[in-house]
Amino acid sequence: MKKHLLLLALIVSFSFILISFAKANNASKLVASSKDSATTDIVAVINEVSLSDKLFNDLHLQNAGLSKATVEYAVKGYEKLVDSGLVNNDQFLTIVDLSQPSRNKRLYILDMKNDKLVWNTYVAHGKNSGVDMAKSFSNQFNSNKSSLGFYVTKSTYKGKHGLSLRLGGLERGFNDNAEARGVVVHGASYVNAGRVNSSYMGRSQGCPALPQNEYAQVINIIKGGSVMFIYNPSEDYLQSSALLN
Known part of the structure; x- marks a missing residue:
């Protein structure tokens, strides 16, 4: 036992x-x-x-006029879009920095594969967004204002401005009416280096219009599904953007 x-x-x-x-x-x-x-x-x-x-x-973007915050926002949205499969051409990221005066070279094309700044030039904002500084933005038809946020470039066509590039707005409430509004990349005589010493650069009806001697080259670089980011430190946009939050 x-x-x-x-x-x-x-x-x-x-x-x-x-x-x-x-x-x-x-x-x-x-x-x-x-x-x-x-x-x-x-x-x-x-x-x-x-x-x-x-x-x-590496690209000395501060010397070119970009702030660190602008680049951080642009890269954050770019990476989300690439991961989501919405980007067919992930080599290029275009930043349109509407926090800068219209007389600055405020369009930047970054080569994300080769770590290069491949283009930097003037770009117009919508005439009702402001004079030299863009301060007001809209997604509404006939507003003649620029729309903030992330876009994907689409197909090209020949219109009244010559070669033009369609843009698909990816952010509901901020730019998703862009294509229906006819917001495209095109050339314009009112955007040129000769206006730098005037009080403001020529303005568009809401399109990111470019100098006549550069627009075709820019379009051919970024067409076919690359990312474009139109930026301004608008609290409404920065707090509400699904791609930045």
């Missing part, structure tokens, strides 16, 4: 040891898993910041 009791006690003790070991092992796995997950999240954040920082620093 004593032998049976001793054997039973040994079995119970061994069982408790096994259970304790299993719990400790599972806890270790959970901690390791949490650490791995946290490490992955940290790496993802660093990579995102690093891409915008790399572009900003």
